[in-house]
Amino acid sequence: MFFETLKLAVQAIRRNALRSVLTVLGIVIGVGAVIAMVTIGNGTTAKVTADLAKLGTNLLSVNPGQFGPGRASSEAKPFNYRDVEAMKQQLLGARAVAPLAQKTATVIYGTENRSTTVIGTSNDYFLTQDWDLSAGRTFLDGEMRGGRAVCIIGETVRSKLFGREAPVGRSLRVGSVACEVIGVLQAKGQSSFGSDQDDVVIMPIRTLHRRLAGNTNISRIFVSAKNGGETAKVQRDIEWLLRERRKIAPGKEDDFSVHDMKQILQATAGTTAMLTGLLGAVAAVSLLVGGIGIMNIMLVSVTERTREIGIRLAIGALESQVLMQFLIEAVALSVFGGILGVILGLSLALLATMALGVPFIVSTGIVLVAFAFAALVGVVFGYFPARRAARLDPIEALRHE
Amino acid sequence: MQKAIPKTPLIEFRSVTKTYGTGAATVHALAGVDLVIERGEFVAIMGPSGSGKSTTMNVIGCLDVPSTGQYLFQGVDTGTLSRNQRTRLRRHFLGFVFQGFNLLARTTAVENVELPLIYRGLAPVERRKLAIKALERVGLGGRIDHGSSELSGGQQQRVAIARAIVTSPRVLLADEPTGNLDTKTSREIMDLIVSLNRDQGITVVMVTHEADIAAYARRVIRFVDGRIDSDTVNREAA
Ligand SMILES: Nc1ncnc2c1ncn2[C@@H]1O[C@H](COP(=O)(O)OP(=O)(O)OP(=O)(O)O)[C@@H](O)[C@H]1O
Numbered sequence: 001m002f003f004e005t006l007k008l009a010v011q012a013i014r015r016n017a018l019r020s021v022l023t024v025l026g027i028v029i030g031v032g033a034v035i036a037m038v039t040i041g042n043g044t045t046a047k048v049t050a051d052l053a054k055l056g057t058n059l060l061s062v063n064p065g066q067f068g069p070g071r072a073s074s075e076a077k078p079f080n081y082r083d084v085e086a087m088k089q090q091l092l093g094a095r096a097v098a099p100l101a102q103k104t105a106t107v108i109y110g111t112e113n114r115s116t117t118v119i120g121t122s123n124d125y126f127l128t129q130d131w132d133l134s135a136g137r138t139f140l141d142g143e144m145r146g147g148r149a150v151c152i153i154g155e156t157v158r159s160k161l162f163g164r165e166a167p168v169g170r171s172l173r174v175g176s177v178a179c180e181v182i183g184v185l186q187a188k189g190q191s192s193f194g195s196d197q198d199d200v201v202i203m204p205i206r207t208l209h210r211r212l213a214g215n216t217n218i219s220r221i222f223v224s225a226k227n228g229g230e231t232a233k234v235q236r237d238i239e240w241l242l243r244e245r246r247k248i249a250p251g252k253e254d255d256f257s258v259h260d261m262k263q264i265l266q267a268t269a270g271t272t273a274m275l276t277g278l279l280g281a282v283a284a285v286s287l288l289v290g291g292i293g294i295m296n297i298m299l300v301s302v303t304e305r306t307r308e309i310g311i312r313l314a315i316g317a318l319e320s321q322v323l324m325q326f327l328i329e330a331v332a333l334s335v336f337g338g339i340l341g342v343i344l345g346l347s348l349a350l351l352a353t354m355a356l357g358v359p360f361i362v363s364t365g366i367v368l369v370a371f372a373f374a375a376l377v378g379v380v381f382g383y384f385p386a387r388r389a390a391r392l393d394p395i396e397a398l399r400h401e
Numbered sequence: 402m403q404k405a406i407p408k409t410p411l412i413e414f415r416s417v418t419k420t421y422g423t424g425a426a427t428v429h430a431l432a433g434v435d436l437v438i439e440r441g442e443f444v445a446i447m448g449p450s451g452s453g454k455s456t457t458m459n460v461i462g463c464l465d466v467p468s469t470g471q472y473l474f475q476g477v478d479t480g481t482l483s484r485n486q487r488t489r490l491r492r493h494f495l496g497f498v499f500q501g502f503n504l505l506a507r508t509t510a511v512e513n514v515e516l517p518l519i520y521r522g523l524a525p526v527e528r529r530k531l532a533i534k535a536l537e538r539v540g541l542g543g544r545i546d547h548g549s550s551e552l553s554g555g556q557q558q559r560v561a562i563a564r565a566i567v568t569s570p571r572v573l574l575a576d577e578p579t580g581n582l583d584t585k586t587s588r589e590i591m592d593l594i595v596s597l598n599r600d601q602g603i604t605v606v607m608v609t610h611e612a613d614i615a616a617y618a619r620r621v622i623r624f625v626d627g628r629i630d631s632d633t634v635n636r637e638a639a
């Protein structure tokens with residue numbers, strides 16, 4: 001009996017192929033949206049979490065000024081070389097202290113050029129970022145002290161400017177400075193915030209200051225704590241040290257801020273997960289709308305087939321059998337929509353994750369849930385029309401034109 | 402010779418009335434009908450339009466229940482049955498041939514005939530076998546896979562009859578079975594119904610407007626205004 005009814009339902013769907021597809025469009029979009037959202041969200045979360053794990057050494061970011069509403073960070077004075085020296089000497093829990101100065105510049109090699117981020121820093125930077133070279137070497141002490149025109153380039157700069165050529169030893173034009181390429185960084189990919197971390201040229205901080213910036217401002221200092229060291233303690237030490245050096249009277253607020261990068265990433269991961277849930281929920285609402293579409297078309301179908309229902313009832317179909325027939329038809333419709341939706345959602349998610357550079361992780365859980373939900377929508381919204389069909393008076397139904 | 406113990410009749414109406422609507426708009430479709438039909442009878446119901454013929458058929462077929470009075474089928478008061486019980490009774494004892502065929506559209510002849518068997522829960526193979534047998538019985542053995550729209554009026558009516566008899570019912574109810582057919586086809590259909598009655602002992606109750614169709618029946622009941630006006634035996638019928 002069940003298979004008979006299922007066969008009937010599939011026949012009815014196939015007979016009106018176009019109408020069936022239009023009917024289930026709501027379900028298709030609903031299921032597709034839920035699956036796409038959740039899959040993209042999961043991929044992003046996974047990426048952020050992976051970044052988090054990569055920050056093996058506990059990384060602190062020290063910035064002048066305070067972030068937050070109503071506080072202008074630009075007013076605070078930048079750090080200087082002596083701040084960095086003092087931190088290096090006095091922070092016992094620190095493994096590396098890397099000053100940072102940044103500028104955007106055009107880099108030119110041969111006929112190729114591109115606008116990129118130029119970072120002035122020290123070798124400690126590679127320690128704090130856990131970033132290794134794929135070719136060449138890091139800066140020599142002499143190069144650091146003397147502010148020599150040498151640079152280490154990111155993978156994107158290498159591939160865009162040098163192509164197949166080996167860059168080490170070549171002369172690269174950074175702004176107006178001719179710079180010898182001494183090393184190439186390993187590819188790192190996109191940051192959790194979506195920017196290309198490999199689109200970068202790194203040079204000794206003095207070189208950047210003297211030849212490109214024309215000042216000695218340090219806009220950020222990265223400090224990584226020693227393995228097993230206590231980040232919170234290092235953070236307190238930095239605050240104490242900088243308050244003293246920047247002569248902040250007791251009771252006055254810091255004019256700088258120290259952030260634990262891990263916390264920032266954790267917060268980002270939390271936000272991503274929450275956004276995923278939220279978008280999934282919004283998408284789920286469209287599933288309900290899809291259900292109303294199914295109810296509508298089932299009601300039309302019951303009216304259209306009143307005579308058929310009359311024949312079935314007169315010939316010996318029980319109310320429950322007619323109810324089942326229409327219910328199964330509604331569920332078959334919504335499950336059909338669910339299948340299309342899963343295909344649509346996964347395809348969209350695949351494209352989106354490829355574009356965003358995050359991993360494509362299919363969660364069977366959400367696919368099953370979305371699918372089951374679609375079937376449930378079929379039952380819930382198919383019930384009312386099905387009951388209407390089952391309760392028809394056979395005599396009236398047979399008279400229906 | 403009268404029998405000492407009266408047998409329960411197959412169909413018995415005890416002052417059955419059927420009214421539609423309320424107040425000034427009340428229609429007395431049946432205004433007190435007493436009627437007994439025994440097993441094996443062939444009854445024709447005649448009468449002017451609106452006299453209550455179809456209403457009588459619906460009550461006999463358990464598609465409808467009397468407003469007052471009783472309808473007993475094999476001694477069972479159908480008024481006491483639930484909708485599902487009446488459906489089961491219909492399923493097992495009654496076969497319908499409706500006014501205007503009423504086959505399912507876009508469905509083949511054999512599938513139409515199988516329909517009542519599906520609801521009885523028969524296995525597909527057995528269903529098909531019985532359906533083909535019924536179609537052969539009505540002379541359509543060679544057309545089982547034709548869609549209903551590919552069949553002539555007479556052929557469609559044969560399919561409808563095959564569907565009605567495939568369950569081997571006690572009673573065949575036919576509301577104007579030849580209403581839409583030409584004279585020659587009508588005669589063929591009537592010959593078929595007569596042979597079902599004679600050879601298989603199926604009780605036939607048939608509504609018709611035409612005297613020459615009614616002439617096939619052995620008993621003719623005439624309705625006027627929801628009452629039985631005359632009830633005559635037709636000795637000439639085979
Ligand atoms: N569902 C209904 N609602 C209201 N009145 C009805 C309904 N069904 C039948 N009637 C009325 O009951 C009366 C008997 O109807 P019925 O269908 O039994 O007539 P009939 O003898 O079969 O007529 P015909 O020869 O035209 O088929 C008619 O007056 C009809 O209008």
Ligand SMILES: [Mg+2]
Nearest residue numbers: 454455456576
């Ligand atoms: Mg009638």
